[in-house]
Amino acid sequence: MSPPRLPVIAAAGAFAVAAAALLLPPLTASGATPACSVEYTVTNPWDTGFQGSVKILNNGAPVTSWSLTFDFPGTQKVTQGWNAAWSQSGRTVTASNESWNGKLASGGSIDAGFIASSTGSNPAPTAFALNGVTCDQDPGSSPSPSTGPTGPSQPPTDPGKVPALHASGNKLVDANGTERHLYGVNRSGAEFMCVQGRGIFDGPVDDASVAAIASWQVNTVRVPLNEECWLGAANIDPAYAGTNYIDAVKEYVARLEAHGITPLVELHWSYGEYTGNSSGCSDVHASCQKPMPDAQYGPSFWKSVAGTFKNDPTVAFDLFNEPYPDRATSTLDQAWTCWRDGGTCPGITYEVAGMQDLVDAVRGTGAQNLILAGGIAYSNDLRQWLSHEPTDPAGNIAAAWHSYNFNTCSSASCWDEQLAPVISKVPFVAGEIGENTCSHGYVDQVMSWLDAHDASYLGWTWNTWDCSTGPSLISSYDGTPTPYGTGLRDHLRSLG
Structure with missing residues (x-):
């Protein structure tokens, strides 16, 4: 049975895994702001795969379409995804905009999530490119798989x-x-x-x-x-x-x-x-x-x-x-x-x-x-x-x-x-x-x-x-x- 229906205000939008606050763009070693930044996160890993996400921050000029590319270092293989058209050739993964989310303003961001299979270790990608331009990986992104979300302290269990x-x-x-x-x-x-x-x-x-x-x-x-x-x-x-x-x-x-x-x-x-x-x-x-x-x-x-x-x-x-x-x-x-x-x-x-x-x-x-x-x-x-x-x-x-x-x-x-x-x-x-x-x-x-x-x-x-x-x-x-x-x-x- 479902609970009583109450008025719902639903904003149009697409899926994003583990939504996070907008991050300020990091500076390069020379002090210049990179054209784009990427936060890569692994959540809920299991023995033969994991759920992951990328958060793309556009620090350059506005774009009307976008395509993010990166290489997996290991055996990872994207099997499905959302908020982007996902594909993979060899180790190279491409996430391109859908018809409805191609516009990415200067200072704007987009989240896209995926499910991937993997065997053995699960190292994170080390380089990302947006529309062919190399991005800086955000310092806050996770370089290796987490053990899943962690939260507030929990009561002891027996x-x-x-x-x-x-x-x-x-x-x-x-x-x-x-x-x-x-x-x-x-x-x-x-x-x-x-x-x-x-x-x-x-x-x-x-x-x-x-x-x-x-x-x-x-x-x-x-x-x-x-x-x-x-x-x-x-x-x-x-x-x-x-x-x-x-x-x-x-x-x-x-x-x-x-x-x-x-x-x-x-x-x-x-x-x-x-x-x-x-x-x-x-x-x-x-x-x-x-x-x-x-x-x-x-x-x-x-x-x-x-x-x-x-x-x-x-x-x-x-x-x-x-x-x-x-x-x-x-x-x-x-x-x-x-x-x-x-x-x-x-x-x-x-x-x-x-x-x-x-x-x-x-x-x-x-x-x-x-x-x-x-x-x-x-x-x-x-x-x-x-x-x-x-x-x-x-x-x-x-x-x-x-x-x-x-x-x-x-x-x-x-x-x-x-x-x-x-x-x-x-x-x-x-x-x-x-x-x-x-x-x-x-x-x-x-x-x-x-x-x-x-x-x-x-x-x-x-x-x-x-x-x-x-x-x-x-x-x-x-x-x-x-x-x-x-x-x-x-x-x-x-x-x-």
Whole structure:
């Protein structure tokens, strides 16, 4: 489910990784200002590749088109990029302007990002040229790969308190083979606050607020994320984007773990213009729920997220909030093919990243973390999930389902028919359950059925919204439940 829609002011712009403040041009040894300066940065390296960016500062006359060239010293190979047309011949990389960003004023700058493969060491380029003129590399640029964004000090964690989960048959088990379940809540905010220019989280995320969540006997918190905010899109306020956003998410993840809670991070809002049936917005930017993730940036998002958390197997990944290609396509078969394979999908105007693309992006980083994949019809329909299950080389994937009283599949008879066959084959997590009645009669039924089928579930949502705008579990971040939230709290506490 998506949070209440609020007015969004989105500035036109393109993607830039790890947005930074404009840098003053350095001087050459003779005191003259070079024609251009370049800041080269490596972020989120993994075993077989990395995400990088270049910031170009034009210190000379204005230009109406630009082309940056540099040589990689090692085996690096650009595989995709944004905010420029990227190409590579041998070791020489060329990043040229797109049709819409060719003008570069005197004193102006441009950011462009890329994903590259690499083996062995990853030395930085030592020389750059803009339109054939040699640039000075900015003194602040990183000459060698970093270990990823670093942020404010994080609370101490006890990895032993949070199990690293793995699929075993249709169960989730820990390192000792003991069966585990995910019982918890969603913590909405990081998917919409940043794109609306209002911050990163909605409400407090300090230690006291996490302790309040834990007091409900919660062992899992699902954290919705925004693709553009994570990647540092130019339309996002830099204070809430790129490294700042990533650091805030990392700090919250560490705080959850310190309280013995499994963090479940997921892609909620993504890039791509969709104005068809059931469109949530007409904006190309990540300001609402789209029917499917986009091929342009979705895999890059998951490569970066997986690279950030691959050394912490207690973090689980939910690939995409609520796919609904069925609202765009004419048949369920087309919808499920789009769901798995992506590409050019009927009724969707942008190139789609299928679930297989996202699984490949995660596993390509070496991450072995648990992956969740929700079905179609806003994750409410799982009828063809088993026949379209993505191939996971790690064998660590679970089916995800969302259930509200207003969904099509909202009765025990439907659950028996559509869900039970899936539950018998793979681990099953109801990533969102809820109702719009300000009561808990429906979620009581859902939890009872899921308990009987040995499945996991998380309530939507740990936010202090009014029941008229969405199912809110609490009226205060101290953990005071709403009448609806009382049902989930009391049930979780009864599980012991």
